[in-house]
Amino acid sequence: xxxxxxxxxxxxxxxxxxxxxxxxxxxxxxxxxxxxxxxxxxxxxxxxxxxxxxxxxxxxxxxxxxxxxxxxxxxxxxxxxxxxxxxxxxxxxxxxxxxxxxxxxxxxxxxxxxxxxxxxxxxxxxxxxxxxxxxxxxxxxxxxxxxxxxxxxxxxxxxxxxxxxxxxxxxxxxxxxxxxxxxxxxxxxxxxxxxxxxxxxxxxxxxxxxxxxxxxxxxxxxxxxxxxxxxxxxxxxxxxxxxxxxxxxxxxxxxxxxxxxxxxxxxxxxxxxxxxxxxxxxxxxxxxxxxxxxxxxxxxxxx
Amino acid sequence: xxxxxxxxxxxxxxxxxxxxxxxxxxxxxxxxxxxxxxxxxxxxxxxxxxxxxxxxxxxxxxxxxxxxxxxxxxxxxxxxxxxxxxxxxxxxxxxxxxxxxxxxxxxxxxxxxxxxxxxxxxxxxxxxxxxxxxxxxxxxxxxxxxxxxxxxxxxxxxxxxxxxxxxxxxxxxxxxxxxxxxxxxxxxxxxxxxxxxxxxxxxxxxxxxxxxxxxxxxxxxxxxxxxxxxxxxxxxxxxxxxxxxxxxxxxxxxxxxxxxxxxxxxxxxxxxxxxxxxxxxxxxxxxxxxxxxxxxxxxxxxxxxxxxxxxxxxxxxxxxxxxxxxxxxxxxxxxxxxxxxxxxxxxxxxxxxxxxxxxxxxxxxxxxxxxxxxxxxxxxxxxxxxxxxxxxxxxxxxxx
Numbered sequence: 001x002x003x004x005x006x007x008x009x010x011x012x013x014x015x016x017x018x019x020x021x022x023x024x025x026x027x028x029x030x031x032x033x034x035x036x037x038x039x040x041x042x043x044x045x046x047x048x049x050x051x052x053x054x055x056x057x058x059x060x061x062x063x064x065x066x067x068x069x070x071x072x073x074x075x076x077x078x079x080x081x082x083x084x085x086x087x088x089x090x091x092x093x094x095x096x097x098x099x100x101x102x103x104x105x106x107x108x109x110x111x112x113x114x115x116x117x118x119x120x121x122x123x124x125x126x127x128x129x130x131x132x133x134x135x136x137x138x139x140x141x142x143x144x145x146x147x148x149x150x151x152x153x154x155x156x157x158x159x160x161x162x163x164x165x166x167x168x169x170x171x172x173x174x175x176x177x178x179x180x181x182x183x184x185x186x187x188x189x190x191x192x193x194x195x196x197x198x199x200x201x202x203x204x205x206x207x208x209x210x211x212x213x214x215x216x217x218x219x220x221x222x223x224x225x226x227x228x229x230x231x232x233x234x235x236x237x238x239x240x241x242x243x244x245x246x247x248x249x250x251x252x253x254x255x256x257x258x259x260x261x262x263x264x265x266x267x268x269x270x271x272x273x274x275x276x277x278x279x280x281x282x283x284x285x286x287x288x289x290x291x292x293x294x295x296x297x298x299x300x301x302x303x
Numbered sequence: 304x305x306x307x308x309x310x311x312x313x314x315x316x317x318x319x320x321x322x323x324x325x326x327x328x329x330x331x332x333x334x335x336x337x338x339x340x341x342x343x344x345x346x347x348x349x350x351x352x353x354x355x356x357x358x359x360x361x362x363x364x365x366x367x368x369x370x371x372x373x374x375x376x377x378x379x380x381x382x383x384x385x386x387x388x389x390x391x392x393x394x395x396x397x398x399x400x401x402x403x404x405x406x407x408x409x410x411x412x413x414x415x416x417x418x419x420x421x422x423x424x425x426x427x428x429x430x431x432x433x434x435x436x437x438x439x440x441x442x443x444x445x446x447x448x449x450x451x452x453x454x455x456x457x458x459x460x461x462x463x464x465x466x467x468x469x470x471x472x473x474x475x476x477x478x479x480x481x482x483x484x485x486x487x488x489x490x491x492x493x494x495x496x497x498x499x500x501x502x503x504x505x506x507x508x509x510x511x512x513x514x515x516x517x518x519x520x521x522x523x524x525x526x527x528x529x530x531x532x533x534x535x536x537x538x539x540x541x542x543x544x545x546x547x548x549x550x551x552x553x554x555x556x557x558x559x560x561x562x563x564x565x566x567x568x569x570x571x572x573x574x575x576x577x578x579x580x581x582x583x584x585x586x587x588x589x590x591x592x593x594x595x596x597x598x599x600x601x602x603x604x605x606x607x608x609x610x611x612x613x614x615x616x617x618x619x620x621x622x623x624x625x626x627x628x629x630x631x632x633x634x635x636x637x638x639x640x641x642x643x644x645x646x647x648x649x650x651x652x653x654x655x656x657x658x659x660x661x662x663x664x665x666x667x668x669x670x671x672x673x674x675x676x677x678x679x680x681x682x683x684x685x686x687x688x689x690x691x692x693x694x695x696x697x698x699x700x701x702x703x
Contacts, residue, residue: 036409089530090344096348096519105572111565220417224410227413279419282418285414285417300401
């Protein structure tokens with residue numbers, strides 16, 4: 001069990017947990033600011049960004065793809081704001097117009113260009129391939145201390161860890177102004193906090209999480225993790241710090257349990273193949289939210 | 304080929320599908336208008352994503368019962384049931400917990416979609432190759448549709464459209480004036496239920512055409528587009544229907560020309576192109592129109608301020624002001640006013656002086672609110688009132 005587990009299951013589980021936590025952290029603030037669906041929009045527009053990056057550079061490399069995805073996310077945020085102001089349309093509808101159009105553009109570009117030789121398709125973009133992120137060099141738990149074997153880790157693991165560190169650092173540094181501007185924007189502005197750039201920075205942090213996670217796990221898990229763990233945590237407490245802590249716990253729980261259920265669950269009931277880990281993790285996060293919504297101590301509006 | 308498709312020359316099935324898509328587009332444009340005006344546009348995103356587990360489960364059930372699992376009617380029935388459950392979840396989370404509607408939408412759409420993916424992977428392992436049709440529900444695909452499916456699609460699209468037309472009055476009432484609707488005896492929750500029911504049916508029928516990821520665009524883009532052309536409620540509904548119908552028609556027709564071309568993205572992009580054009584060029588609310596209005600206003604302010612400066616004998620240094628005055632023939636290139644310029648300047652000064660008196664007098668409080676530095680006072684006061692105001696202008700006095 002040991003060697004197989006370290007090589008085949010440990011890296012995907014770790015990546016899953018990192019993704020879940022990296023998305024849940026900014027998700028807390030997005031939720032409280034009633035911008036929960038920004039995560040949804042961002043993770044849809046990542047696809048055209050990556051397709052355009054591929055068409056421009058002609059290769060499937062991490063650098064250009066991440067850049068393309070990040071650029072698409074920023075363009076989407078600007079376009080949503082522009083449509084909202086120029087067209088005098090409410091934010092939700094503006095978002096719906098922009099992200100569907102960009103996603104449609106991405107799909108069409110993908111279908112029209114010759115990408116059959118490379119691993120790039122819509123399904124992959126939607127639900128990723130967590131199961132394929134295996135660590136071939138591992139021979140057992142001892143490999144965790146072996147530099148040569150560690151070099152063979154899937155690149156998504158260190159990349160995701162880096163993204164998580166950046167996001168955590170941002171939240172730690174700007175905790176007070178973020179909390180203030182989230183709960184009472186007028187007061188925060190009165191204190192001299194520049195709330196508009198701060199809000200944009202938060203969206204960019206979310207975009208970093210979405211873009212880094214996208215390649216490994218697809219967009220569906222990203223949307224689920226932006227919203228479900230923070231929403232469940234919201235039912236547990238009235239304190240922001242506690243809420244963030246709960247959301248991290250819920251996110252990690254959903255990732256680990258979801259992966260295990262997807263990988264081993266079918267075996268337990270006698271089937272011979274596994275199911276989509278990304279889908280299972282999203283489902284698990286929904287179940288956690290459901291339980292919290294039914295039994296959480298602070299689930300209603302007045303308490 | 305594309306021209307053939309647009310002229311419905313690609314055979315009976317393709318024609319049925321194209322007409323069905325156009326009818327569906329009209330229905331979704333109209334239904335979407337009510338949704339948009341109730342500010343609940345994105346609820347449809349949750350509904351559409353929530354159809355996926357239903358499609359998968361319906362397939363599993365149909366196969367378990369010994370069928371082939373491809374019956375479009377069965378799949379859509381499953382989609383409708385799970386979409387209704389998803390809608391209930393959104394409603395419950397919004398009403399009974401502290402979550403906002405946006406969070407409830409996001410949670411439902413991601414969790415249902417994730418669960419749907421799980422079921423799709425289960426189906427993949429059940430019996431390879433047999434689930435080929437289900438992928439088409441993600442992005443829509445109308446190429447190579449069975450005749451019975453095409454008929455089902457066209458008929459149900461026509462039925463939805465009829466339903467929307469029948470219910471347009473209460474829906475419009477609730478969308479534009481919920482208070483009045485309640486006061487005249489309509490039950491708002493029931494109208495909302497009917498609206499959501501229609502949106503649900505539109506979504507389910509549209510699954511095969513536009514796909515569940517993008518169907519939300521068919522409900523949002525037409526009303527948003529229509530809004531920039533008119534301020535009248537009945538017109539918004541009609542224009543939204545037309546925009547939706549054109550998107551559906553063109554999208555389905557061009558998708559029929561190539562099997563690899565998914566319908567959904569084309570439908571959405573056609574709609575988006577119309578939206579973009581409207582946003583930029585619509586006569587009243589368009590960006591171009593606003594820009595022109597702004598420029599015109601800016602020029603009027605410049606001319607007015609320039610004339611006031613002339614009247615008081617002050618030199619004008621501002622470049623734009625000088626150019627505007629010069630072009631209007633009010634000043635000569637060296638800054639000296641022409642006779643016409645002098646007349647206009649005196650008129651402007653008189654106007655300003657009269658305004659100053661009106662604004663200082665309580666009796667004219669209402670008229671004073673019309674002051675914006677540009678409106679000629681003759682537009683606001685009667686000749687009699689003007690004579691009265693003129694009486695209060697101080698006569699020129701000799702400076703001692």
